[in-house]
Amino acid sequence: xxxxxxxxxxxxxxxxxxxxxxxxxxxxxxxxxxxxxxxxxxxxxxxxxxxxxxxxxxxxxxxxxxxxxxxxxxxxxxxxxxxxxxxxxxxxxxxxxxxxxxxxxxxxxxxxxxxxxxxxxxxxxxxxxxxxxxxxxxxxxxxxxxxxxxxxxxxxxxxxxxxxxxxxxxxxxxxxxxxxxxxxxxxxxxxxxxxxxxxxxxxxxxxxxxxxxxxxxxxxxxxxxxxxxxxxxxxxxxxxxxxxxxxxxxxxxxxxxxxxxxxxxxxxxx
Numbered sequence: 001x002x003x004x005x006x007x008x009x010x011x012x013x014x015x016x017x018x019x020x021x022x023x024x025x026x027x028x029x030x031x032x033x034x035x036x037x038x039x040x041x042x043x044x045x046x047x048x049x050x051x052x053x054x055x056x057x058x059x060x061x062x063x064x065x066x067x068x069x070x071x072x073x074x075x076x077x078x079x080x081x082x083x084x085x086x087x088x089x090x091x092x093x094x095x096x097x098x099x100x101x102x103x104x105x106x107x108x109x110x111x112x113x114x115x116x117x118x119x120x121x122x123x124x125x126x127x128x129x130x131x132x133x134x135x136x137x138x139x140x141x142x143x144x145x146x147x148x149x150x151x152x153x154x155x156x157x158x159x160x161x162x163x164x165x166x167x168x169x170x171x172x173x174x175x176x177x178x179x180x181x182x183x184x185x186x187x188x189x190x191x192x193x194x195x196x197x198x199x200x201x202x203x204x205x206x207x208x209x210x211x212x213x214x215x216x217x218x219x220x221x222x223x224x225x226x227x228x229x230x231x232x233x234x235x236x237x238x239x240x241x242x243x244x245x246x247x248x249x250x251x252x253x254x255x256x257x258x259x260x261x262x263x264x265x266x267x268x269x270x
Contacts, residue, residue: 024238025262026216027220027260028221028222028260029260030255030257031257032256033254045065046065047063047074049062049064054096055096057076059078059079060078060079062075062076063076065117065119065129066118066119066121067121068122068123070089071089071123072087072121073119073121073127074086074117074118075116075118076100080113082113083115083117084100084101084102084103085117085129085131085150086098086099086101087101087127087152101127103115103116103132103163104133104134104148104163105163107132109145110143110144111145115131115132116129116130116132117129117130119178119180120178120179120187120233121181123183123269124183124185126181126185127151127153128152128179128180128181128187128189129149129179130150130176131147131148131150132145133145133147133148133172137173146168146173146174146175148165148175148176148177149176149177149178149187149189149213150163150165151163151164151185166178166213168191168213169191169204169213170192170193170194170201174191174192174201176189176191176206176213177191179230179232180231182234182236183236183269184236184266187208187234188205188208188232188234188240189208189232190203190204190205190229190230191213191215192204193215204217204227204228205243206231207219207231216231216240216259221262225246226244226245226246226255227244227247228243229254230242236268236269237265238263239258239260240258241257241258241259242256242258243257
């Protein structure tokens with residue numbers, strides 16, 4: 001069994017792929033202001049250097065971001081040329097095997113080298129994270145590139161070994177990032193959205209189900225009582241660790257939340 005150190009608690013990512021509801025709904029538990037000793041210690045995006053036993057290309061540097069008993073994901077930095085999303089798995093002989101997931105085809109790093117990072121992995125061959133995209137936007141400060149959430153599948157699916165751009169709710173010229181995936185291929189993270197009231201760009205937590213990215217704030221029991229800015233992990237039951245602020249205002253400090261999926265209980269693998 002492989003182990004990789006990373007910050008905070010990761011919700012379990014184990015189950016045997018049940019059907020996923022087309023329209024999800026979540027009850028919200030406020031776990032308190034996100035400060036030391038309060039609320040839920042959710043996993044931050046913090047990497048650790050790959051141990052010497054982890055195979056990487058010659059001259060590259062490996063960094064680990066998340067792990068389970070089947071796989072570990074992270075990045076491989078090639079000297080001043082590219083940072084690629086990376087996957088390590090165990091073969092039938094117990095040897096670690098390195099797979100370079102790379103960067104989304106056509107992805108460009110405007111003003112820097114191309115970049116992608118893997119932040120989440122499940123036990124059925126799916127990896128999620130963030131990658132440069134082919135999309136650029138002209139701003140008053142010049143041209144900027146965009147990064148989007150991605151899904152990469154390694155087995156049992158049609159797009160074997162390819163990286164899929166999950167997009168952004170606000171459109172191609174905006175940003176998103178995937179951070180967790182369970183064995184039902186439900187993906188969570190954050191995305192830019194556009195406020196229907198002010199027109200400003202917002203950061204909102206998403207769940208990606210059956211090919212659609214949804215703004216989690218609008219799928220809470222009782223309506224959008226919490227403005228969720230990020231979702232960091234999802235377990236086998238579809239429960240989600242998230243961060244945000246109460247929609248009613250009050251303290252401006254972020255709170256941590258547990259979102260409890262509504263519906264029939266799933267049968268999860270050990």
